[in-house]
Amino acid sequence: MADGSFSGDGLGGPFFFLSYRHIGPTDSGEQDGHVVEFYRDLCRHIMQLTDHPDGVPAGFIDRTILGGNRWNADIMHALATCKVFVPLYQPKYFTSEFCGKEWDAFARRVELHRNERYYPFTAILPVLWAPVDMNHLPKVASELQVRHPEPGGDCLYRLAIMKDFHKGYVSATFEIATAIVDVATSTRLAPCDPAVFTNLRNVFDEAQC
Numbered sequence: 001m002a003d004g005s006f007s008g009d010g011l012g013g014p015f016f017f018l019s020y021r022h023i024g025p026t027d028s029g030e031q032d033g034h035v036v037e038f039y040r041d042l043c044r045h046i047m048q049l050t051d052h053p054d055g056v057p058a059g060f061i062d063r064t065i066l067g068g069n070r071w072n073a074d075i076m077h078a079l080a081t082c083k084v085f086v087p088l089y090q091p092k093y094f095t096s097e098f099c100g101k102e103w104d105a106f107a108r109r110v111e112l113h114r115n116e117r118y119y120p121f122t123a124i125l126p127v128l129w130a131p132v133d134m135n136h137l138p139k140v141a142s143e144l145q146v147r148h149p150e151p152g153g154d155c156l157y158r159l160a161i162m163k164d165f166h167k168g169y170v171s172a173t174f175e176i177a178t179a180i181v182d183v184a185t186s187t188r189l190a191p192c193d194p195a196v197f198t199n200l201r202n203v204f205d206e207a208q209c
């Protein structure tokens with residue numbers, strides 16, 4: 001369609017798009033293993049909480065390329081059809097041009113939907129993965145409420161790596177999955193034509209905004 005929107009309620013896409021900054025492998029192995037585990041845990045919870053079709057991933061995570069040109073058809077399709085955008089806040093996230101462009105793409109979709117529904121909402125659900133300076137976030141990130149896992153508002157990465165906090169991690173992932181489902185149900189974000197994702201900006205770079 002000319003305005004970039006499709007008919008339908010958007011319920012056919014993944015529930016969430018996990019946006020995170022890749023950290024490349026080292027001699028000792030994979031650096032993003034805990035992120036992938038978190039993604040899989042969210043998918044398992046959402047499959048239990050919803051009637052999402054069996055055999056269809058409940059979320060999307062980009063694991064194909066660790067750098068360079070990541071704008072492939074799968075990423076564009078996921079951004080155009082997912083219900084909720086879940087950015088993992090950590091210091092390197094806000095230095096990533098690709099993550100800034102992913103955010104811009106999804107925000108454009110939200111804006112299209114807002115123009116049709118005429119009411120304010122957000123389908124972006126930030127999660128505090130590692131400690132960041134909340135007083136020096138990019139403007140687009142500072143405007144949103146961040147999910148602070150319990151106990152004590154700790155970061156999710158710490159809960160994931162500390163055996164003593166395993167129960168806290170399990171509880172936090174379930175609560176985040178529930179929040180994703182709640183946001184998806186309340187916003188019913190419509191899919192869009194990926195053609196609207198042209199000339200994307202890095203929204204973390206204030207000079208581009």
